[in-house]
Amino acid sequence: MTRNIAASTGLDRAGASRRSFLKSAARTAAAGAVVAAGGGTAIAAEGARHKGPNPANVPPEVAEWSRHLGAGVTDFPYGKPSKHEAHVIRRNVEWLTADKQSSINFTPLHELDGLITPNGLCFERHHGGTPDVDPHDYVLMINGLVDKPMIFTLDDLKRFPRVNRVYFLECAANSGMEWRGAQLNSCQFTHGMVHNLIYTGVPLKALLEEAGLKPKAKWLLAEGGDAAGMNRSIPLAKALDDCLIAFKMNGEALRPEQGYPARLVVPGWEGNMWIKWIRRIEVGDEPWLAREETSKYTDLMADGRSRRFTFIMDAKSIITNPSPEAPLKHTGRNVLTGLAWSGRGIVNRVDVTLDGGRNWQAARIDGPALDKSLVRFYVDFDWSGQELLVQSRAHDQTGYVQPTKNELRMVRGLNSIYHNNGIQTWLVRANGETENVEIS
Amino acid sequence: MSKFRKTFTGALVAGSAVVSLVSVAVAGKLGLGREASPQEIAGWDIDVRPDGQGLPPGKGTVAQGESIFIEQCAACHGEFGQGVDRWPVLAGGLGSLTHDRPDKTIGSFWPAPSTIYDYVRRAMPYGNAQSLKPDEIYALVAYLLYLNEVVKDTGFELNQKNFASIKLPNSGGFYDDDRETSEKQFWQKDVCMKDCKVDVKVLNHARMLDVTPDRKKSPKVE
Structure with missing residues (x-):
């Protein structure tokens, strides 16, 4: 009965048959012995993984790596993270999708800091696998209501004036599994379909001007070169405002899974519109009603009607630490941190509560607070080991305040799948273990 | 110069x-760039709109579509579009959109038959995209309309001329994004910061469901 939604969207609340999956990360992080540490008390919440330091490597002994030569400059021509960070990877939820090509994986937000997502950790969502596009064969076609239909090679694109912009990209289905209640005990799986990069590219406006727009032009169809031929209608006004054709992410070529060699950037709007491996843009006078803007990425309301063209990503935030994968490890001084973003502009304020919304405080935003970019926030606090219910609440420059999940449900019901920007609650237990819960 | x-x-x-x-x-x-030739555009311009713009010449019947569907589509979608495993269900679910567990199919949810043509033409069969000929796609769309009781006759022929006249049941079921009015309460001047609640209860735990993949059972890292 529930198979339809599960199959076509992968976002159904899991049923009993799926409960055979292994226990959550947090459950394995059971409380253990208390270990003395500087400036407070360490609780061995992850005792199984951390055996404590090797006495041979700590003072007064001289560590192994202080005595012998390390790797040479030719050992890793393309650098990789430390082997001790091997657990910091994108992960997927097997029961969500029918196969691994039309599927999703998630960014490990709880392992990251700052506001730029490392290229190899940007979540992936594609519908026909990652194509291997040869940049020498790559072209972008522009046709339809233009004076002159055009073909641009990658070299052509790189001869237009370039810009650098930091933008978040969030999948409209991020947190979509949580509409009916707390389901996934994980920061990575509940919120990991968002990343934030500095893109280098050229304004789409410049390419459209090169082709020359006909007066009737009102919409664009952007189309990918992958085996899904992903296509979305985009209002021309947005394209002329701030869309880019990007070929670099964080300074290097786009990763294959992020659209190599060129993708569309649609700032602040749902990730599905940011067509990867973009091969064609058709200019038209009305929307196309493609599958991904009708059957998917429309928001079914309780009355059976659906909102369409819900492009903007509403303001949202998430506390990444503590979270189910990042339990508190010490009483005394702690750093709570998280991310906030808004498709309507700049996040200018984030409130945090530690007591389930009885009292709130303004978090400290640190680092650049840019338009349609993630911002990083912190609350530095002392913890005496009491149970906490932590939440964050983003405000953007338009005055929008991130709603609670119940406030969203009041308007949208339970079946809208997409655009769940409700406030997340984590329960931090006395042993530091942290859990995804919903509260009154 | x-x-x-x-x-x-x-x-x-x-x-x-x-x-x-x-x-x-x-x-x-x-x-910069160069003009695209009509031949180049013809090879890539595969989109189809609700008004029929973009449809290639061609035709196909429900009966023809059935045999193509069974050969090329049924392994994932089931002979009657009922879906296999987690692959999409294509038919049924009529009237279920207000139910607790709606079935969003072509018949119950999709607004326009052009969406089927456009999507099948570009993305299906899964793993062998853009391999179907225009007549085969017309036939498949006709069969999917039949499975969804939009057309009743197995002899029905869908073609470039009658395509835009076919309507799907939920074509009127969509409205444009209205969040800025229907959710205007989310733009708040003042938010409560102190003593906002008396009582807080935990209503729901993710752990009760136990569907979260284990962190230790991770994908292989090279």
């Missing part, structure tokens, strides 16, 4: 103005 000089002058003018972060001066056309 003259074109180059013009562009160069334009760039100088733009350069002397205040450089804004949001707009990069493009001094008219740069002469």
